Amino acid sequence: MELGSQNVGENLGVLEKKSIAILREARAQFRNPAALWSTGKDSTTTLWLCRKAFFGKIPFPVIHIDTGCKFPEIYEFRDRIAKEWGFDLIVAKNEEAMRRGVSPEKDRFECCTELKTQALKDLVEKKEFDALILAIRRDEHGIRAKERYYSPRDREFKWNYKDQPAEIWDLYVKPSECSHTRVHPILHWTELDVWLYVRREGLPTNPLYFSKDGKRYRSLGCVPCTVPVPSDAKTIDEIVEELEISKTPERAGRAQDKEKAYMMQKLRSLGYM
Amino acid sequence: MDLPKIGLVLIGHKDHGKSTLAGRLLFDSGAIPEQKLKEVEAELKIAGDESFRYAFFLDMFEEERRNGLTIDVMQMPFRSKRYLYTIIDCPGHREFIKKMSTGASQADAAVLVVSAKEGIQEQTRQHAILAKTLGIRQLVVAINKMDLVGYAEEMFLEICNKLRTILGSIGYDDPPIVPVSALDGENVVRKSEKMRWHKGLSLIETLDENIVPSALPTGKALRACVQDTYRIGEKEVIVCKILTGALKAGDLVYYDPPGRRGTVVKIEGFENEAAGPGDSIGIVMDMDVGAARGQVISHPENRARVPRSLTAEVVIFSDKELKTGDTIRIRCGTAEANCTVQKLLEKIDPINLIASADPPSSLKNGDVGKLVLSPIEPICIEEYSEFPELGRFIIEDRIGTAAAGIVLRVETKKMR
Numbered sequence: 256m257e258l259g260s261q262n263v264g265e266n267l268g269v270l271e272k273k274s275i276a277i278l279r280e281a282r283a284q285f286r287n288p289a290a291l292w293s294t295g296k297d298s299t300t301t302l303w304l305c306r307k308a309f310f311g312k313i314p315f316p317v318i319h320i321d322t323g324c325k326f327p328e329i330y331e332f333r334d335r336i337a338k339e340w341g342f343d344l345i346v347a348k349n350e351e352a353m354r355r356g357v358s359p360e361k362d363r364f365e366c367c368t369e370l371k372t373q374a375l376k377d378l379v380e381k382k383e384f385d386a387l388i389l390a391i392r393r394d395e396h397g398i399r400a401k402e403r404y405y406s407p408r409d410r411e412f413k414w415n416y417k418d419q420p421a422e423i424w425d426l427y428v429k430p431s432e433c434s435h436t437r438v439h440p441i442l443h444w445t446e447l448d449v450w451l452y453v454r455r456e457g458l459p460t461n462p463l464y465f466s467k468d469g470k471r472y473r474s475l476g477c478v479p480c481t482v483p484v485p486s487d488a489k490t491i492d493e494i495v496e497e498l499e500i501s502k503t504p505e506r507a508g509r510a511q512d513k514e515k516a517y518m519m520q521k522l523r524s525l526g527y528m
Numbered sequence: 529m530d531l532p533k534i535g536l537v538l539i540g541h542k543d544h545g546k547s548t549l550a551g552r553l554l555f556d557s558g559a560i561p562e563q564k565l566k567e568v569e570a571e572l573k574i575a576g577d578e579s580f581r582y583a584f585f586l587d588m589f590e591e592e593r594r595n596g597l598t599i600d601v602m603q604m605p606f607r608s609k610r611y612l613y614t615i616i617d618c619p620g621h622r623e624f625i626k627k628m629s630t631g632a633s634q635a636d637a638a639v640l641v642v643s644a645k646e647g648i649q650e651q652t653r654q655h656a657i658l659a660k661t662l663g664i665r666q667l668v669v670a671i672n673k674m675d676l677v678g679y680a681e682e683m684f685l686e687i688c689n690k691l692r693t694i695l696g697s698i699g700y701d702d703p704p705i706v707p708v709s710a711l712d713g714e715n716v717v718r719k720s721e722k723m724r725w726h727k728g729l730s731l732i733e734t735l736d737e738n739i740v741p742s743a744l745p746t747g748k749a750l751r752a753c754v755q756d757t758y759r760i761g762e763k764e765v766i767v768c769k770i771l772t773g774a775l776k777a778g779d780l781v782y783y784d785p786p787g788r789r790g791t792v793v794k795i796e797g798f799e800n801e802a803a804g805p806g807d808s809i810g811i812v813m814d815m816d817v818g819a820a821r822g823q824v825i826s827h828p829e830n831r832a833r834v835p836r837s838l839t840a841e842v843v844i845f846s847d848k849e850l851k852t853g854d855t856i857r858i859r860c861g862t863a864e865a866n867c868t869v870q871k872l873l874e875k876i877d878p879i880n881l882i883a884s885a886d887p888p889s890s891l892k893n894g895d896v897g898k899l900v901l902s903p904i905e906p907i908c909i910e911e912y913s914e915f916p917e918l919g920r921f922i923i924e925d926r927i928g929t930a931a932a933g934i935v936l937r938v939e940t941k942k943m944r
Contacts, residue, residue, distance in 0.1 A: 276769050276808040283756040393603050397588035401600050420928040421626035423633045428928050504561050517590045
């Protein structure tokens, strides 16, 4: 383990440096960026990287999209960390759709689009954000594996995945003529990388990730559409061990990934994360 | 368990089997989860063509699966005995040069996939020269679809001979060439019983044996590009990325252009004594040096150069033609500058990959050529052979990245 962990440190160091450089590029190039935070391990890691990149203080707002049906642990974690880390938290809600009674029982696709994508779209328009920092990773989902570090969304908020811009070496170009740009600073990390980093940095972790009654959440979403996976991992060490042998995909417990083929593609083409 | 990482781009003509080979590499190395297998089974029934099985692991868009055609770059990891590879699967279609270049620019090594049945085609040559121009030094060739030529050695040798000449002429001398059938899994991960005449290794063994990870540059002079400046309390912190060399507190450094100098007082929140290649750091200076994004930091004994003109090799992937006299905007490191296209020197012939005898009148989408640029605004830029990250640049247009280039030579001003 001694020799192994040394190498792991090196790998994490390389990942971290690249992400920090991307965050600083984004801050230098965009007028009004914001970060998205689900309170999950990836976006919490990204906020931590922001704190490192900007010497302790996150210099832009942090957005949490609230569908009204998140786990209680998510709200508790959100409010505690926002206070401890002292950033400007904006909670985005599509209250109009909530009043209309949009729900996954009726239509899952509509629910994700209305309560998440539309809520974000309204906020981006109101606050005139020109960049959104998102913690998606290539290894999470095949559709996300097709992404760029800088990924423009058009005037209608859509992702033109058929004609994505060139992105050469580490020369990230701010796209013109778009509603905003998605910036993906941890696109190159894997799920295991994130947990190794969470362990190394001692980052706060939502309790839902740890096993209770033989099950744990591997990816956090809304209560009706997220199920836990069988697992006995009660600590980060045990999660790392589990991931090294696991054959189950990370988002196996997330309904929007498998409901219908191409649901993720369609959601994302409309501006979903 | 933490293996060195290799970015591996698959290049070559459309329908020569890049995605199928990528899928086979992933599948045979156990990188495809069961749920994905089931999803692909269902998709194969809709497509009604079993031969797409392996390509469907990477072609995730509905349109890609319906048309059997990769539209955009895909990256997926798999493990071998020696490395953690990231497969970068690119579209082969000629209209998708900017996407192929996007994928290739992220890679340490390339696998050129050539169909044994169709042999060398337009994008076989074009992708090879693009990979070379984008700085990929390591190349392995896979002659695919050996099943379609009855696993015949003659067919393999015939293509090998032609390929060696072409690849040799652009600087890929004697690359390893492996016969495979991605569809049948012959000689990709496991050795083939059907090609006993092939005494060499399987494709994955060949890669493990021949490819080395790109190492961080050592023993070079300091070059760091300034990303931004932050005001933190009373202090100005200059954030920069170190490309080569080392930087430590107490160093006297220049900021070019315009070239003011000062002493580094402190590296913020940094534990090691000296910062090195790859580090993204924040530094505090002893005085106001007028630091700004786009400048390059270097030591007095080997200062960053601000050239009067430069000769470069470029790959064009925009519809706008490039002509002598054009004003273009280039980006190198964190710097941007307008340049004049002083002269077009040559264009690589896409058939035999030899430079044209006469200077071309323009360079257009898909072309590789040499040109001379003269910066209108001062910018630090170096020769690729010496400082790779400051010796490569992109040309921007209204839409985004329009071309990529490598600097072969720089001419420096006589007076700074």
